[in-house]
Amino acid sequence: MEKKYIFFDIDGTLISHTIRDYISESTILALKKLKENGHFISLATGRAVYLTKEIAKKTGVKSLVCEGGHGIIVDGELKSYEPIDMNIAINILKRCDELGLAWAVSISDNEELVTKNERMNQIISNAKFMRKILVKPDYDYSNETCIRRIIIENNEELYNQIEEIKKIGFMHYAGSLFAFIEPDDKYRGIKKLVEMQGGHEDDIIVFGDGINDLKMFENAKTSVAMGNAIDALKEIATHITEDSDSDGIYNACVRLGLID
Known part of the structure; x- marks a missing residue:
């Protein structure tokens, strides 16, 4: 079989959708067989770079598309x-300030967030969100050269007044207290990584389960939705497999002729 370029979402796809941080033995075996058969395998995630290191080590996958398609790691190097x-x-x-919405920003590849609003610190603390937050009353975001993601307090009515949010891509809620605004075009990074490897776009296969996988499913020639995937993803997938907890990845790879 010709070499394929196979990309796996992490949460709910590669990792169990019911057991935290659990990867099934059949999934690990599938990854091993895919590599032995000469296929290129990679992860495709919205996670920050630093949050991919443990899963990369656990799976032995050294190439990743991360940061919602804005980051590319090859052989463990960004x-x-x-x-x-x-x-x-x-x-x-600026619009958040005008509307009175509390916010925080991620400016580095770590768990640290920066805000000038004590209320955002309290919101994140109440949510038991495992991030370190620095409150700087005089913080001026206009002096930054890099903002990786924005977190704002939950107020959907006011969100609709901020048109620029749609230009970034993905907004998802963390419980009921705040929301992330971050890139969501994984396929952008997938296409770039495949080109870097000298591959062809027609040989891309993607696996996913959630809303931030929609763009890669819309663009990839072959797409596999997990059994636990959202309906919108299943509707556009070329294949649907079992749940992440029910050998979904292994079975799909067999049915696609990627492994025996």
Whole structure:
């Protein structure tokens, strides 16, 4: 079989959708067989670079598309990263200030967040969100050269008044207290990584389960939705497999003729 370029979402796809951080033995075996058969395998995630290291080590996968398609890692080394467009980010934060929405920003590849609003610190603390937050009353985001993601307090009515949010891509809620605004075009990074490897776009296969997988499913020639995937993803997938907890990845790879 010709070499394929296979990309796996992490949460709910590669990792169990019911057991935290659990990867089934059949999934590990599938990854091993795919590599033995000469296929290129990679992860495709919205996670920050630093949050991919443990899963990369656990799976033995050294190439990743991360940061919602804006980061590319090859052989464990970050080869490419594009932050959020600064003009868009600054406009969003200005509108948040005008509307009285508390916010925080991630400016480095770590768990640290920066805000000038004590209320955002309290919101994140109440949510038991495992991030370190620095409150700087005089913080001026216009002096930054890189903003990776924006977190704002939950107020959907006011969100709709910030048009620039749509220009970044993905907004998802963390419980009921706040929301992330971050890139969501994984396929952008997938296409770039395949080109770097000298591959062809027609040989891309993607696996996923959630809303931030929609763009890669819309663009990839072959797409596999997990049994636990959202309906919108299943509707556009070329294949549907079992749940992540029920040998879904292994079975799909067999049915696609990628492994025996």
